[in-house]
Amino acid sequence: MAEELIGNCLVAQSGGPTAVINASVAGVVSEALNHPCIEEIYGGMNGVLGILKEELIDLAEESQQNIRGLRHTPASALGTCRFKLKRDQDYERILEVFEAHNIRYFFYAGGNDSQDTADKISKLAQKKDYALRVIGVPKTIDNDLVTTDHCPGYGSVVKYICSVVKETALDHEAMGQHDLVSIIEVMGRNAGWIAAGATLAKGRENPHDAPHLIYLPELSFSKEKFVEDVQGVLKKNKYCLVVVGEGLLDKDGNYVANSASSQDAFGHQQLGGVGDYLASLVEENLAVKARSSKLGTGQRAAAHCSSQTDNDEAFMAGQAAVKAAVDGETDKMVILVRSEGENYQCETGLADLSEIANGVKEIPPEWISEDGVSMSAKFIKYCQPLIQGEVEVPYENGVPSFVRLSRKRIRKVLDPHEFE
Amino acid sequence: MAEELIGNCLVAQSGGPTAVINASVAGVVSEALNHPCIEEIYGGMNGVLGILKEELIDLAEESQQNIRGLRHTPASALGTCRFKLKRDQDYERILEVFEAHNIRYFFYAGGNDSQDTADKISKLAQKKDYALRVIGVPKTIDNDLVTTDHCPGYGSVVKYICSVVKETALDHEAMGQHDLVSIIEVMGRNAGWIAAGATLAKGRENPHDAPHLIYLPELSFSKEKFVEDVQGVLKKNKYCLVVVGEGLLDKDGNYVANSASSQDAFGHQQLGGVGDYLASLVEENLAVKARSSKLGTGQRAAAHCSSQTDNDEAFMAGQAAVKAAVDGETDKMVILVRSEGENYQCETGLADLSEIANGVKEIPPEWISEDGVSMSAKFIKYCQPLIQGEVEVPYENGVPSFVRLSRKRIRKVLDPHEFE
Numbered sequence: 001m002a003e004e005l006i007g008n009c010l011v012a013q014s015g016g017p018t019a020v021i022n023a024s025v026a027g028v029v030s031e032a033l034n035h036p037c038i039e040e041i042y043g044g045m046n047g048v049l050g051i052l053k054e055e056l057i058d059l060a061e062e063s064q065q066n067i068r069g070l071r072h073t074p075a076s077a078l079g080t081c082r083f084k085l086k087r088d089q090d091y092e093r094i095l096e097v098f099e100a101h102n103i104r105y106f107f108y109a110g111g112n113d114s115q116d117t118a119d120k121i122s123k124l125a126q127k128k129d130y131a132l133r134v135i136g137v138p139k140t141i142d143n144d145l146v147t148t149d150h151c152p153g154y155g156s157v158v159k160y161i162c163s164v165v166k167e168t169a170l171d172h173e174a175m176g177q178h179d180l181v182s183i184i185e186v187m188g189r190n191a192g193w194i195a196a197g198a199t200l201a202k203g204r205e206n207p208h209d210a211p212h213l214i215y216l217p218e219l220s221f222s223k224e225k226f227v228e229d230v231q232g233v234l235k236k237n238k239y240c241l242v243v244v245g246e247g248l249l250d251k252d253g254n255y256v257a258n259s260a261s262s263q264d265a266f267g268h269q270q271l272g273g274v275g276d277y278l279a280s281l282v283e284e285n286l287a288v289k290a291r292s293s294k295l296g297t298g299q300r301a302a303a304h305c306s307s308q309t310d311n312d313e314a315f316m317a318g319q320a321a322v323k324a325a326v327d328g329e330t331d332k333m334v335i336l337v338r339s340e341g342e343n344y345q346c347e348t349g350l351a352d353l354s355e356i357a358n359g360v361k362e363i364p365p366e367w368i369s370e371d372g373v374s375m376s377a378k379f380i381k382y383c384q385p386l387i388q389g390e391v392e393v394p395y396e397n398g399v400p401s402f403v404r405l406s407r408k409r410i411r412k413v414l415d416p417h418e419f420e
Numbered sequence: 421m422a423e424e425l426i427g428n429c430l431v432a433q434s435g436g437p438t439a440v441i442n443a444s445v446a447g448v449v450s451e452a453l454n455h456p457c458i459e460e461i462y463g464g465m466n467g468v469l470g471i472l473k474e475e476l477i478d479l480a481e482e483s484q485q486n487i488r489g490l491r492h493t494p495a496s497a498l499g500t501c502r503f504k505l506k507r508d509q510d511y512e513r514i515l516e517v518f519e520a521h522n523i524r525y526f527f528y529a530g531g532n533d534s535q536d537t538a539d540k541i542s543k544l545a546q547k548k549d550y551a552l553r554v555i556g557v558p559k560t561i562d563n564d565l566v567t568t569d570h571c572p573g574y575g576s577v578v579k580y581i582c583s584v585v586k587e588t589a590l591d592h593e594a595m596g597q598h599d600l601v602s603i604i605e606v607m608g609r610n611a612g613w614i615a616a617g618a619t620l621a622k623g624r625e626n627p628h629d630a631p632h633l634i635y636l637p638e639l640s641f642s643k644e645k646f647v648e649d650v651q652g653v654l655k656k657n658k659y660c661l662v663v664v665g666e667g668l669l670d671k672d673g674n675y676v677a678n679s680a681s682s683q684d685a686f687g688h689q690q691l692g693g694v695g696d697y698l699a700s701l702v703e704e705n706l707a708v709k710a711r712s713s714k715l716g717t718g719q720r721a722a723a724h725c726s727s728q729t730d731n732d733e734a735f736m737a738g739q740a741a742v743k744a745a746v747d748g749e750t751d752k753m754v755i756l757v758r759s760e761g762e763n764y765q766c767e768t769g770l771a772d773l774s775e776i777a778n779g780v781k782e783i784p785p786e787w788i789s790e791d792g793v794s795m796s797a798k799f800i801k802y803c804q805p806l807i808q809g810e811v812e813v814p815y816e817n818g819v820p821s822f823v824r825l826s827r828k829r830i831r832k833v834l835d836p837h838e839f840e
Binding site for chain 1: 433437493494495496497498499500501502579582583584585586587588590591592593594595602604620621693696711712713714715716717718720721722723724725727804807808809810815817818819820822
């Protein structure tokens with residue numbers, strides 16, 4: 001048994017929101033209530049940014065309904081940030097805030113950049129001999145964290161995209177007999193997991209079901225092959241539905257379509273427009289009509305069509321983070337571990353934060369079919385279980401009803417922190 | 421009582437699909453079974469185009485499950501077309517096909533162009549003394565048919581868009597404190613009903629809820645005012661969510677954003693890109709980041725988030741069409757009539773096809789607030805009831821499960837028709 005560490009806990013969220021990251025917070029809060037060593041349950045507003053500003057709220061003050069409502073509320077109920085801690089004094093400030101509020105447990109839900117931040121906070125606490133247990137909670141629609149089988153948030157975005165693809169395909173199928181090329185642009189900066197997931201919209205029975213072509217950042221894009229691929233589909237089918245990940249790269253590793261916008265705080269390029277670009281390629285090279293749609297931010301927040309499996313796992317990951325910390329673990333991230341065997345089962349495990357930080361998990365090459373535009377049975381076997389089950393979202397007045405935390409602030413005790 | 425007309429009935433679908441046009445077909449089939457004067461129940465493939473080609477299917481042969489499944493299956497199960505009948509010989513061919521298959525009842529679900537076609541078929545039958553009863557079934561997400569209170573298909577697209585807007589707004593709200601302008605482009609060629617409906621995503625309690633700005637084709641667009649509007653929102657709110665109808669017009673009546681593509685068969689311009697255009701205006705004129713998304717075809721087929729009220733009314737309109745025809749009515753379209761009184765109730769009525777054909781119902785000016793970018797209480801009172809209730813769509817393997825008709829073909833008895 002680890003030494004009992006008595007004190008307060010803090011949970012915060014970082015990076016792009018998902019449909020289920022709040023379910024992880026609900027998991028943390030529910031589990032924290034079970035452990036007397038955890039005295040107060042705080043939430044940090046807007047990730048590390050709010051912690052720097054000492055903006056903490058009292059999650060134990062939230063109503064039961066609010067915490068339960070987090071299970072179906074998308075986005076980040078605590079607010080999020082893309083702020084990158086760069087200076088030593090910022091890391092030191094974090095610890096100063098922790099010390100001022102006797103925070104001994106820190107749970108950070110986020111992607112690889114966030115786990116990197118958590119790792120550095122943990123290392124600094126060790127160096128300064130401040131007793132702190134830091135456990136990361138995996139979160140990203142991109143599904144690109146290493147060591148975990150998959151990431152909470154991924155199954156839900158795939159489920160929504162598959163529903164949209166299937167409905168769009170039915171619409172195209174119903175339209176007359178004209179050739180039509182339809183491009184759906186989905187998120188996915190460095191890895192094509194999201195675009196790949198769209199393959200689950202295909203029925204098992206009909207090989208001609210949409211999506212007909214899937215373009216992934218994992219394979220360098222060739223205009224000539226794209227035009228040939230589309231022509232090939234239109235020979236067999238009256239329409240061609242293409243799903244493309246926003247981060248498509250050319251053979252030199254440059255984004256195929258660059259929006260005018262600049263980079264985000266982590267130096268990632270802001271993307272957009274690859275769907276329109278592919279549509280223009282079709283219209284220029286083939287005498288057929290092309291349309292594009294871009295699901296935008298809504299796709300990662302689509303609780304109204306989210307996966308119960310994903311939601312359950314997000315909640316479980318939050319719970320597991322608390323259990324691990326209470327058991328004495330630190331500097332780890334909860335990972336999802338798929339059990340061996342025919343039937344899908346998922347448990348949690350732990351991996352070192354340093355292993356996760358800044359790694360990117362790409363789709364294994366053998367999960368992409370040889371044609372480069374469809375997914376192999378291995379991928380389907382991997383992804384299919386993740387989108388099972390439908391989260392029941394309550395509706396009020398015809399629209400989904402989500403909770404807003406009451407956000408009772410913890411009184412600040414420190415002087416303001418100076419930002420760059 | 422009208423004279424009993426014994427013979428077969430034919431139902432067909434035309435124009436852009438919706439989430440509930442198949443519910444209208446289910447209504448026609450269910451009701452037709454109740455009337456012995458209707459002998460066979462046929463479906464015409466791809467609207468008038470399939471009728472010209474004598475492509476008919478036997479709907480009575482479909483399983484009960486299939487007909488029931490049409491209630492939640494989006495798009496057009498019979499196929500649809502945007503083919504415009506122009507030549508006298510085409511109209512005559514339609515009657516020839518009707519005569520060959522003893523079709524005495526024709527139900528055509530579609531928008532104003534389709535009702536115009538139905539009207540002309542009906543008039544020709546009268547002129548040629550061929551006993552035929554023609555009843556139109558209203559259908560359009562655009563909600564722009566005259567005489568009917570609203571159109572089946574509209575409530576569902578609004579419900580889906582409101583859900584996406586609400587979820588997107590939560591996501592933006594969760595993101596740090598940067599100014600962000602987010603544009604969601606929705607359908608709506610000649611009238612802004614769809615964009616206007618997005619106002620229902622606002623909560624009653626918070627006037628700062630999204631959408632903050634709504635741009636409608638009804639009001640001519642001014643770049644300068646747009647930039648000012650956005651600035652005004654960003655003074656009060658950290659992000660600005662804009663909903664814009666694709667058919668936005670400038671002061672000279674030209675589309676604000678024109679895609680490269682040409683016109684459709686009815687001479688309507690193919691639209692797209694107004695969202696990207698507004699985003700570029702923001703980035704050029706204000707030092708803030710702008711994103712746009714375009715829901716595309718999927719929005720009109722989004723059965724997974726469709727309105728039960730809309731679905732029930734679509735079914736009811738199908739039933740009412742059959743009842744009216746059996747009662748001796750012809751050359752009419754079913755309309756939806758809202759009862760007086762505080763609680764929403766909707767009945768069906770009839771209007772002359774010639775009244776509907778090619779008319780366009782715009783939003784009454786007094787339903788748009790004086791600021792030109794929000795909707796008045798009158799609009800909300802009108803629209804709110806239409807999105808109530810959630811259609812329960814069955815899921816299979818994590819994705820919505822829709823029916824495909826078995827489409828048993830009726831044997832052709834005529835020579836092929838020569839097309840232009």
